[in-house]
C-alpha cells in the first residue's frame with residue numbers, strides 16, 4: 001500500500017470514499033486549514049486512492065479527525081498504512097500525543113487503533129449528536145526524545161471479542 005499526500009486530482013475520489021464509508025467530510029474546508037494534513041492510500045499497481053486520513057496538527061498534538069477506507073477495499077492494510085505514515089509524521093513534527101474519538105460501537109476502528117498502540121483513556125457520554133452514542137477517547141503518547149510510541153494502558157474496560 002502506497003501512502004501519498006492529498007493532491008487535487010484525488011479530491012473526487014476522497015469525497016466518494018467518505019460518502020461510501022458514511023463519514024462527514026467537508027474537504028474544501030479541510031484543505032484550507034493550515035493545520036490539516038490529508039493523506040491517501042493507493043493499492044500496489046492501483047491508480048486511485050482507496051482510503052484517506054485527516055489529521056489536525058495542533059501545537060504538539062496530532063488529532064485524528066478521520067480515517068476511512070472504501071468498503072470494497074477493507075482489510076487490506078490501507079488504514080494501517082495511513083496510521084504508520086501518521087506516526088512517522090508525528091515523530092518528524094515532534095508531537096507528543098496522538099488523540100482521537102471513536103464511536104463506542106465502532107469495533108473495527110477501535111481494534112485498528114489498539115493494534116497501533118492507542119489506549120482507551122475515557123468516555124464522552126452522548127458525544128455524537130446524530131445517535132446520542134458515547135465516544136471513546138483514545139490516546140497514543142510518543143517519547144519526546146525518540147518519537148517512539150510509549151506503552152499505554154486502558155483506563156476504560158471494553159469487551160471487543
Ligand SMILES: CC(C)(COP(=O)(O)OP(=O)(O)OC[C@H]1O[C@@H](n2cnc3c(N)ncnc32)[C@H](O)[C@@H]1OP(=O)(O)O)[C@@H](O)C(=O)NCCC(=O)NCCS
Pocket residue numbers: 021023051065066067068069070073074075076077078079080081100101102103106107108109111112113115
Ligand atoms: C476502520 C477502517 C478505517 C479500517 O480500515 P481498513 O483499511 O480495513 O483497515 P486495515 O486493513 O488496515 O486493518 C488493520 C487491522 O484493524 C483491525 N480491523 C479492521 N477492520 C476490522 C473489522 N471489520 N473487524 C475487526 N477488526 C478490524 C484488524 O486488527 C485489522 O488487521 P487484520 O486485517 O490483519 O485482522 C474501516 O473499516 C472504515 O473505513 N470504517 C468506516 C469509517 C470509520 O469508522 N473510521 C474510523 C472513524 S474514527
